[in-house]
Amino acid sequence: MSDTYSYLGPSGTFTEAALAQVPEAQGQEWRSVNNVGEALDDVVSGRSVAAMIAIENSIEGGVTATLDALARTPGLRIVGEYLVRVSFVLVARPGTTLEDVRVVGAHPVAYAQCRQWLDANLPTHGHIPATSNVAAALDLFATDHADAALAPPAIVRHHDLVVLAEDVTDNANSVTRFVLVSRSTRMPEPTGADKTSLIVELPDDRPGALLEMLEQFSTRGVNLSLLQSRPIGDALGRYRFVVDADGHVRDERVADALLGLRRFSPRITFLGSYPRADRAPVEYVSRYDDGVFVEARDWLRGLISGEPDVPESL
């Protein structure tokens, strides 16, 4: 029996392109869903073994729906990370020219990423929001509200559309980061190029709590590649933080930082340790090596058990 993987569909989305990077997903069943909540529900219910979801893009930052869904849904683990270069084409029904375009259908994030190009090339255009990048294109067949749509390049492989303009994205380096989420608590092995994701709710009874949270990482030589605040939702000004830390929980310095964090705030969710998409080895100074942690523990254990303390060099 085959495994099922959920992704934000339909065919042609960037999420599908991310899923195509997963070797284990090849030849399995891919289930197209409508939003992040549905994707995570598939995983929680066991309908799918994993779901691919967008978590950060270089224009819009953390994908808030994803971050909030991860914070609300217990029992999930990130098991992999994938990058997809984001580039849009402007498509229309056959017979349409760029001059004909009055109204553009686009997912709000796509619209934000192409806004400068649209302002320059279609200065009087209107915008109709769509629920996904592909939906914007499909709506061209269902209604006549929009004359053109922003869509991923793969769209033309699936539908009869003409491309009015290619690579309309404002920023040539635009990239979206996706994560593969499952229920499994078996963690990917450390590779030396790993990332650990957490959600931390700050204790609210003292000032300077964020500073103190960051010190849990800095005092162990652990760098952060993502720090995103998200409102908890119960009152203005109450936030939780989504954190990506360099390294694997089985790296001593990361484990020690997690111990410190947990003591600092029991309201912490561990989202997983997994290989970085870019496979770039984590850099850290040698005083935070695993061996240094192990040696210190041995020393302390010796002290407490009554062995004589032989200082290294005093």
Place this chain on the structure above:
Amino acid sequence: MSDTYSYLGPSGTFTEAALAQVPEAQGQEWRSVNNVGEALDDVVSGRSVAAMIAIENSIEGGVTATLDALARTPGLRIVGEYLVRVSFVLVARPGTTLEDVRVVGAHPVAYAQCRQWLDANLPTHGHIPATSNVAAALDLFATDHADAALAPPAIVRHHDLVVLAEDVTDNANSVTRFVLVSRSTRMPEPTGADKTSLIVELPDDRPGALLEMLEQFSTRGVNLSLLQSRPIGDALGRYRFVVDADGHVRDERVADALLGLRRFSPRITFLGSYPRADRAPVEYVSRYDDGVFVEARDWLRGLISGEPDVPESL
């Protein structure tokens, strides 16, 4: 000649309710615009003296379009802050009942704020995104894509709609924070209950930069009420931070923190010092009093000019 104030319209929006709290705006011309960019353009071009824009809400956090627009548009200043309690009604064309509703039109933020209610009461509903809370309701007359819409309660004063459900908001404490933005560089006077808004781009050449930024505030006893990361947009993982600090730039401790920040990162935008909406006096420990700063300056000036140093108590 009257002054013009821009706001996200049309009539009936929460933004209009925020503008209604501004004494100087009474009896002046109010200009309804379609989005934040347009509102700020009005201010930059001089078409309006000020614009009211939403900046943070208790469910969705910082309003990203606003934060990014403020970061991109030089020469603006926040001159006032206003809170509006957010509560939605579910409205429909006359003759519709709750049982008839299949598809709900709603601005994505409104939709997020009422999602639990909708899932409980309309478990099979679909969602069509709208460009604003009022647009969702008006679309009911223009098209038949949606059967009902989430809208501010004031909508029924302006349009012929029936209310299918009141107060559908999931969180009874939901509040949106608005700011009034102008070009004026004349700052509101300090009131003792002030807030200072900044956008800071972290220097990218060293680790621990965020920690160091926060220390600029903590070492002067200045608390932050907002810290929101926003991608700069040029590469994944590059962020700027939107910061609300307690106090006025003419408070010594805030001024000193700004000096430290500017030295730390010249890429800083001062968005203004202005009275807090809740008029709650800023609390801080007495060692950060203005007098302490003045005394230290006098002491140092004396030292450098050659006056003898008479220690307080050594």
Place this chain on the structure above:
Amino acid sequence: MSDTYSYLGPSGTFTEAALAQVPEAQGQEWRSVNNVGEALDDVVSGRSVAAMIAIENSIEGGVTATLDALARTPGLRIVGEYLVRVSFVLVARPGTTLEDVRVVGAHPVAYAQCRQWLDANLPTHGHIPATSNVAAALDLFATDHADAALAPPAIVRHHDLVVLAEDVTDNANSVTRFVLVSRSTRMPEPTGADKTSLIVELPDDRPGALLEMLEQFSTRGVNLSLLQSRPIGDALGRYRFVVDADGHVRDERVADALLGLRRFSPRITFLGSYPRADRAPVEYVSRYDDGVFVEARDWLRGLISGEPDVPESL
């Protein structure tokens, strides 16, 4: 066979008064030695089971000879702490009056502690340094260099001397702190009112090392009651630090601080955990309770072993 205890003698010294506070030493052999080095040699060689030595006084600070001897002598442990109120009498050979006194013999520390009294009452006096408080008095019989001597009050129980003035100490609160040192690596049990002594050599390859050392304690809620710099001796500006931390190494927060310290600088000497002389319970905030440390370790162990993470409240 009886145990031997070494102390800075001869009979009548404050060190003897400290040793008199040790229940186990009662009825044992007490060995009078001439200086700290000799006392520690007795312990290292096994000639004595323990030695009482002065470590800090409220006028002169850390007793440098003691601190340096502890840093140089491996294998020692502090097993107890004792306080003795310091008060001097001015003594002379029978027949001498205060008016006759031209030259005062005194150990340099005693001299410093009585300097103001001497300046006020014997404004033209000279000073001859002695090797100990008691030696100053005994020298009155051996030579005629001095006319009077500063000595502990107990001196008159042992020698035929007249008291010219009582309680000549400048500061009525003057106290000296003594420690009992042994070779035993069996630590006193935690009492809730303990102290842990360490010698730490800062790594010399980075600035801000002292700040970083202090953070090892502050981030675990451990207060320091002593921090004394002592030159390492190899070059100007190279220092080691003698540290007294509140708590016992078997308190989780202290153990964790020691782990951090050892990782930070392998050049650390553990001098022992032992009950405080004043029996004052160590105060610390509840977030540094042992239970918090244990819970965090259990949580992390669960994560790594593959148990699902059930967050406390997210």
Place this chain on the structure above:
Amino acid sequence: MSDTYSYLGPSGTFTEAALAQVPEAQGQEWRSVNNVGEALDDVVSGRSVAAMIAIENSIEGGVTATLDALARTPGLRIVGEYLVRVSFVLVARPGTTLEDVRVVGAHPVAYAQCRQWLDANLPTHGHIPATSNVAAALDLFATDHADAALAPPAIVRHHDLVVLAEDVTDNANSVTRFVLVSRSTRMPEPTGADKTSLIVELPDDRPGALLEMLEQFSTRGVNLSLLQSRPIGDALGRYRFVVDADGHVRDERVADALLGLRRFSPRITFLGSYPRADRAPVEYVSRYDDGVFVEARDWLRGLISGEPDVPESL
């Protein structure tokens, strides 16, 4: 009329060698005094224009008598720093050989610096403390308590003594640091290779005060070359700190650190800014340049006075 300079005499001391390095003192009157207190009294009373005093040596650390005298005597300023290599000779009355030596006279600090040599070459020697290095030698003529004395090499130029051993100092790099102290509040000009000396009493009403004091320097990129704790003297565990910071008070980063310190603790004594003895230029990272401080002040002044804020690059 000539100026008078006080120094710890008599002729031949290391202090005299330090004074010989002062160009302005050449051809003036040099006044030999018996201790640091007397030297500072000369300056306070106006009897001398300046006094040379030892402040730190590489074996004994900060010279406590000096540090305490500076803390107690208001109105003094350090105007220069001088280094003298410390090397002792063992001298005796003519006719004495090394084999004859039973008792060695020595100032306690000198004794500590030569202890290993003495233990190796005169294992059974006794020690008689002297009030100064030269006094130890002169006592050889006055009494027969000691058979030999540790003295500075210059001693043989002034007195009829034989040298039993040269360079007996244990550490070949032993150096003593001296400072020239005056009443003048006219500071030496900045040279780029300066030092600033301070005495700071920590506020006693909060934990972590030392950490906070150190942060005043580290957050402005100012390094410390000396940090020495000294008991205040009123109770066990109450300390003040003697600090040498790199740079001149007219360097912006040092001035700003002093402002922060003064706000943190009004109980601060400024001892002066003066050229370093080693003339080594102060190193600091460019973000703490004077220009960065000036630019930040100009920016803030512009903001407060109502100039538009033109961000550097946002």
